[in-house]
Amino acid sequence: MQKSDETIAERVMQVITDKFAGxxxxxxxxxxxxxxxxEISSRRIFLVIDQLEADxxxxxxxxxxxxxxxxxxxxPEKEPALPATE
Structure with a gap:
């Protein structure tokens, strides 16, 4: 049974965010x-990377x-702290 490409892409993104900083x-x-x-083939990894690169x-x-x-x-830019009012 073939896993859907969306599931594989989600898993690849999970591995990337868990293991790699840059x-x-x-x-x-x-x-x-x-x-x-x-196990996953190199071809499938490259296909997912191509899609994520396009995105x-x-x-x-x-x-x-x-x-x-x-x-x-x-x-996200931090909102500037409001000056304290006394």
């Missing part, structure tokens, strides 16, 4: 996915095909 390699991603969820979540390195950067959404 950039990582596809080999490391595949290893940690296998540890947590079971603007990941960015593949221009110089190294297996290196990927996780593009965290910008942190």
């Amino acid at each position: 950039s990582f390699t596809v080999k490391n991603l595949r290893y940690w996915y296998t540890v947590k969820y079971g 603007g979540i990941l960015r593949r390195s221009e110089t190294h095909v297996n290196k990927v950067r996780f593009m965290r959404p910008p942190a």
Whole structure:
């Protein structure tokens, strides 16, 4: 039985957010996915990465095909503290 691509993408994102702070390699991603969820092919990982890259979540390195950067959404700006009134 084939798992849906959406489920795999959700699992890949879970592994990325749990294990990696910034950039990582596809080999490391595949290893940690296998540890947590079971075997996955490199082809399937690349298909998911392509989709996440199209969504603007990941960015593949221009110089190294297996290196990927996780593009965290910008942190919400903190509201300036209100001056204390006495």
